[in-house]
Amino acid sequence: MTHAKALRCRECGREYPLDSINVCEFCFGPLEVTYDYDAIAKVISREAIANGPPTLWRYHYLLPCDREMAVDIAAGFTPLIRAQNLGEALGLRYLYIKNDCVNPTWSFKDRVVAVASTKAREFGFDTLACASTGNLANSVAAHAAKASMRAFVFIPADLEQGKVLGSAIYNPTVVAINGNYDDVNRVCSELSDKYPWAFVNINVRPYYAEGSKTLGYEVAEQLGWQAPDHCVVPMASGSLFTKIWKGLSELSQLGMISSVHTKMSGTQALGCSPIVAAWEGGTLNVQPVRPNTIAKSLAIGNPADGYYALRTMADSGGYAASSTDEEIVEGISLLAKSEGIFAETAGGVVIAGLKKLVDQGRIDPDEVVVAFITGGGLKTQEAVAEHVKPPLQIEPSVNAFEEALASRSS
DSSP, rough: OOEEEEEEEEOOOEEEEEESOOOOOTTTBBEEEEOOHHHHHHHHHHHHEEEEEEEGGGGGGSSSSGGGGOOSSSOOOOEEEEHHHHHHTTOOOOEEEEEGGGSSSSSSOOOOOHHHHHHHHHHHEEEEEEEHHHHHHHHHHHHHHHHOOOEEEEEETTTOHHHHHHTTTTEEEEESSSSSHHHHHHHHHHHHSSSSSEEETTTTTTHHHTTTTHHHHHHHHHTTTTOOSSEEEEESSSSHHHHHHHHHHHHHHSSSOOOOOEEEEEEEEEEGGHHHHHHHHTOOOOOOOOOOOGGGGGOOOOTTTTTHHHHHHHHHTEEEEEEEEEHHHHHHHHHHHHHHHHHHHHHHHHHHHHHHHHHHTTTTTEEEEEEEOBBBBBGGGGGGGGOOOOOOOSHHHSHHHHHHHHHOOO
């Protein structure tokens, strides 16, 4: 059973049935799931959640699909880690890392696809598909395998090989398109009108997007049922950013946590930073760009939720920051050396952006800060391969080891 009521246009407010549509027929605004919060309030509690599974399905009360139909590969409820070493390096006393690297396909996309694939199953689809910069393709392929559904995943042809292999192993049809993500997305939008498939981030996007809310729920629960003072989040389409805020706001509305005063700050790679550029320009008008960055998972030049991310940033009193490719690599290295977490390039964007916001005085040293690390580093080895020390190669003897060690130390 779900407490979802309808799909509502975020622009004109018109409502639609819970169907596989994502755009308003009248104003072409995006559709979002609405809920019966009064009904939810009667059944949800901290205790009920705590007694649920150690996955995102512990929050099924607030998700738009039937838990009994769940396509479940155990996504969610990932660790919230007190980052004392990194916090000390940056001058933050209460820094936490939300480590979504440890999801089943090593990124937060397992959250959104768990919800989207479940809803697709409810609608009777037999095929999952997506336009992806890599992580989403991995998750769609995995969930389709679990659900015994066909899968078609469309990716840019220059994607990191770790992400290509991370999809192919589940035996989907992988389609590599000569172009960037925006080209891939355009083709998939056209295909979604022609083929009766569940494109998770197109015709079932309203449900897909709701999976990101679970990051907000988990952080609040893991902090002892309170919202953090500051969230630092990577931005691609901007959807993740807005949904973390929505998740925290829903918990407050239901009386699960007190009023939310969380500042939402977003980070992008400088080579693809249309949302940050709009924020720095003091406008809500996001101008599309052509991506040119090693952070391919964030390389969406025309972000669908850019406007709403900027609104969330402004409403919450947050900020924005962008980082060069060199700073991204430094961010990956800093997180690994200080906290033992190997993140992909999107994680480097977050840590580099976090450092920049601290240096600018945007984050108070005593704030409870959560940095969201959304994907594992083994997927993007190319980004850092040339920046790590090579192994000491020696003959099998103690003397050889000591000589090599002395040579490196000198």
